Amino acid sequence: MSETLVTLIVIFVLAMIVGIEVIKKVPTLLHTPLMSGSNAISGITIIGAMIVLGWGKTTLAAILGFVAVAFAMFNVVGGYLVTDRMLQMFKKKEGGDAK
Amino acid sequence: MKVALMDFAYLAAAVLFITGLKWLSAPATARKGNFLSSFGMLLAILVTLFDKHILSYWGILAGVVVGGSLGAWAARTVKMTAMPQMVAILNGFGGLASLLVSAGEWHRLALSDFPFPTNVAISIYASSIIGAVTFSGSLVAAGKLQEIISGRPVLFKGQHILNAVLFLACLGLATYLTMHTANPYAFLALNILALVLGVLLVIPIGGADMPVVICLLNSYSGIAAATTGFIINNHGLIITGALVGASGIILTQIMCKAMNRSLANVLFGGFGAASTTGGPAGTAAKGTVRQINAEDAAASLAYAESVAFVPGYGLAVAQAQHVARELGELLEKRGVKVTYGIHPVAGRMPGHMNVLLAEANVPYDKLLDMEVINPHFERTDVVVVVGANDVVNPAARNDPSSPLYGMPILDVDKARQIIFMKRSLNPGFAGIDNELFYNEKTSMLFGDAAKMLAALVTEVKQV
Numbered sequence: 001m002s003e004t005l006v007t008l009i010v011i012f013v014l015a016m017i018v019g020i021e022v023i024k025k026v027p028t029l030l031h032t033p034l035m036s037g038s039n040a041i042s043g044i045t046i047i048g049a050m051i052v053l054g055w056g057k058t059t060l061a062a063i064l065g066f067v068a069v070a071f072a073m074f075n076v077v078g079g080y081l082v083t084d085r086m087l088q089m090f091k092k093k094e095g096g097d098a099k
Numbered sequence: 100m101k102v103a104l105m106d107f108a109y110l111a112a113a114v115l116f117i118t119g120l121k122w123l124s125a126p127a128t129a130r131k132g133n134f135l136s137s138f139g140m141l142l143a144i145l146v147t148l149f150d151k152h153i154l155s156y157w158g159i160l161a162g163v164v165v166g167g168s169l170g171a172w173a174a175r176t177v178k179m180t181a182m183p184q185m186v187a188i189l190n191g192f193g194g195l196a197s198l199l200v201s202a203g204e205w206h207r208l209a210l211s212d213f214p215f216p217t218n219v220a221i222s223i224y225a226s227s228i229i230g231a232v233t234f235s236g237s238l239v240a241a242g243k244l245q246e247i248i249s250g251r252p253v254l255f256k257g258q259h260i261l262n263a264v265l266f267l268a269c270l271g272l273a274t275y276l277t278m279h280t281a282n283p284y285a286f287l288a289l290n291i292l293a294l295v296l297g298v299l300l301v302i303p304i305g306g307a308d309m310p311v312v313i314c315l316l317n318s319y320s321g322i323a324a325a326t327t328g329f330i331i332n333n334h335g336l337i338i339t340g341a342l343v344g345a346s347g348i349i350l351t352q353i354m355c356k357a358m359n360r361s362l363a364n365v366l367f368g369g370f371g372a373a374s375t376t377g378g379p380a381g382t383a384a385k386g387t388v389r390q391i392n393a394e395d396a397a398a399s400l401a402y403a404e405s406v407a408f409v410p411g412y413g414l415a416v417a418q419a420q421h422v423a424r425e426l427g428e429l430l431e432k433r434g435v436k437v438t439y440g441i442h443p444v445a446g447r448m449p450g451h452m453n454v455l456l457a458e459a460n461v462p463y464d465k466l467l468d469m470e471v472i473n474p475h476f477e478r479t480d481v482v483v484v485v486g487a488n489d490v491v492n493p494a495a496r497n498d499p500s501s502p503l504y505g506m507p508i509l510d511v512d513k514a515r516q517i518i519f520m521k522r523s524l525n526p527g528f529a530g531i532d533n534e535l536f537y538n539e540k541t542s543m544l545f546g547d548a549a550k551m552l553a554a555l556v557t558e559v560k561q562v
Contacts (some may be wrong), residue, residue, distance in 0.1 A: 004220035008329050012172030015113075015236055015338040019345030020430055022117060025124040028443060028468050031350060032182055035317055037133055037516065039189035039226075040322045041116050042343040044336055044455055047147045047195040048327040052203030053162065054153025058210070062204050068199035069162030070169075071192040076144075078170030079189055080137040082177060087130040089457040092464055 033086045040079025046072035108146040115139030116339055126463050141334060152238025179458045180415050183448040187241035187313050193320035194233025197327045198429060201226035204330050209281040222329035224273035228293045233319040235297030240312050251305025258303060259367060265296045279374035310448045311354045311365045318347020352450050357443035359506035391542035396518050397558030403480035405436040409509055410452060411445055413486020426556050438465050440472040440509050442490035471508050482514040484541035485548050492533045503531055517541040520551050
C-alpha cells in the first residue's frame with residue numbers, strides 16, 4: 001500500500017470520529033434538517049466534478065463532468081435552501097405568536 | 100494558486116462544515132450553522148476554480164446554473180410531507196455525481212499511456228460501486244416513498260443469493276480492472292452491475308422501513324464523496340464525505356433502535372410483506388371498546404390540567420397538523436398545559452414529525468421526545484392519540500409473543516385518560532392488534548382525524 005493511501009485513510013477515519021462526536025449531539029428535533037444539510041455538504045463532490053469538466057479534453061470527459069457538476073450543484077443549492085426553509089419554521093413560543 | 104494554499108482553503112471549508120454541524124445541535128443556532136456551512140461550500144468551489152487542471156470555465160458555469168436553479172426550484176416547492184423523497188433524491192444525486200467523477204477520472208487516466216496507480220484504481224472502483232448503488236437504490240427508495248413503486252417488499256426466491264453473486268461479481272471485476280487496467284467494457288459492466296445491485300438491495304424492503312434505508316443511503320452518499328476524494332487526492336473531500344458518512348450511520352442506528360430491529364433484519368427481513376408469517380396477534384385480551392363523541396371529548400380536554408397529543412403519520416396524511424395546533428392553542432388559552440409526544444418513527448424519516456408540526460406553527464419547546472415525555476404520562480390528565488397506533492401499543496412492553504415486543508413506545512397507557520382518534524378498529528401498519536383500544540381508560544373517537552379535530556375545536560369553544 002502506498003504512503004499516500006495510508007495518509008488518506010488516516011484522515012478519513014479521524015474525520016469519521018469527529019463526525020460521530022459532533023452529530024451525536026444533534027437533537028431528534030433537528031434530524032430531518034441534519035439529513036438535508038448533510039446532503040448539501042456531500043455535494044462537495046462538485047470539486048471533483050469541476051476538475052473532470054475543466055480538464056475536458058474529450059467530449060466524453062466534458063459530458064461526464066458537466067452532468068456531475070449539475071447533479072452535485074443540485075445537491076448543494078437544493079440541500080442548503082431546503083434546510084434553511086425547515087430551520088426557519090422552528091420557533092419558540094414568543095415567535096409562534098407572529099400571525 | 101499554490102497547491103498548499105488551496106489545501107488550506109479546503110481545510111478551512113471542512114472546519115466550517117464541522118462548526119456548522121455543531122451549531123445544528125440547538126434550534127437557536129441551527130440556521131446560522133447552515134449558513135456557515137454554505138459559506139464553507141462557496142469557499143471550496145471558488146478555490147477549485149484556481150486548480151491548474153481546469154482549462155475551461157464555460158462548462159462549469161453552465162453546470163452550476165442548470166443544477167443550481169433546478170435545486171433551488173425543488174427546495175422551494177417540495178412539500179414538507181414529501182421531505183423523505185427529497186432527501187432520498189439528494190442522496191441519489193450525490194451518489195451519481197461520485198459515480199460520474201470516477202468515470203471521468205477513469206477515462207482521463209485510460210487515455211494516458213501510464214498504468215493506473217494502484218491506490219487510484221482501487222479508489223475509482225470503490226467510488227463507482229458505492230456511487231452506483233447509492234444512486235439506483237435511492238431512486239427506488241424515493242419511488243416507494245412517493246408510491247410510484249409499490250411500498251410492499253418485492254421478494255423472490257434466491258434473492259439474497261443473487262445479490263451476493265452480483266456483489267462478488269462487482270468485486271471480481273474491480274480486482275480484474277485493478278490488475279489489468281483500462282478495459283472499457285469491464286468498467287462499463289462494473290457500473291451496470293452495481294446499478295442493478297442498488298435496485299435489488301432496496302426492492303425487498305417495505306415502505307415502513309424506508310426511514311432506515313434513507314439514513315443508510317445518506318451514509319453511502321457521504322462515503323461515495325469521500326472515495327472521490329481518494330481518487331483526486333483531496334483532503335477536504337475526504338473529511339467532508341466522512342462527516343456525512345458518520346451522520347448517516349448514527350441516524351441509521353437511532354432508527355433501528357426505535358423500531359427494535361437490527362440493521363440486518365431491516366435489509367434482509369422483507370418486513371410487512373404480503374406473505375408475512377405474522378405474529379400471534381390474537382393474544383391481546385379483547386374486551387369492550389368504549390366510544391366517545393366530540394362533545395364529551397371536548398369537555399374532558401377543556402377541564403383537564405394537562406393534555407398531551409401523540410401524533411402519528413396519519414395526522415400528516417390527513418393534513419390535520421394545523422387543526423391540531425389550533426386545538427392546542429385553544430386549550431392553552433383555558434390554562435391547560437399542552438405538549439406533544441413525538442416517537443422517533445412518528446414520521447417517514449428521522450425528525451420528520453417535528454418538521455411537520457413546526458410547519459404548523461407549533462413552538463418547538465412543546466415537542467417532546469419519547470424519553471422526555473414518558474415519565475410525565477402518569478401525571479397527564481388526557482392523552483390524545485391521532486394517527487398513531489403501533490408506537491403506543493403496550494404489547495411492546497408486556498407481550499413477548501407480539502412482533503412489537505421490545506420496541507420502545509410512548510407509555511400513554513399510564514395517563515389518566517386516553518382519547519384514541521381513529522377511522523376504525525383496523526390494526527396499524529404492521530397489522531397488529533392494540534390492547535390499548537380495550538383499556539378501560541381509553542375512549543375511541545372514530546372518524547377522520549382532520550374532521551374530528553375540527554369538531555373538537557368547535558366544541559371546546561362552546562364549553
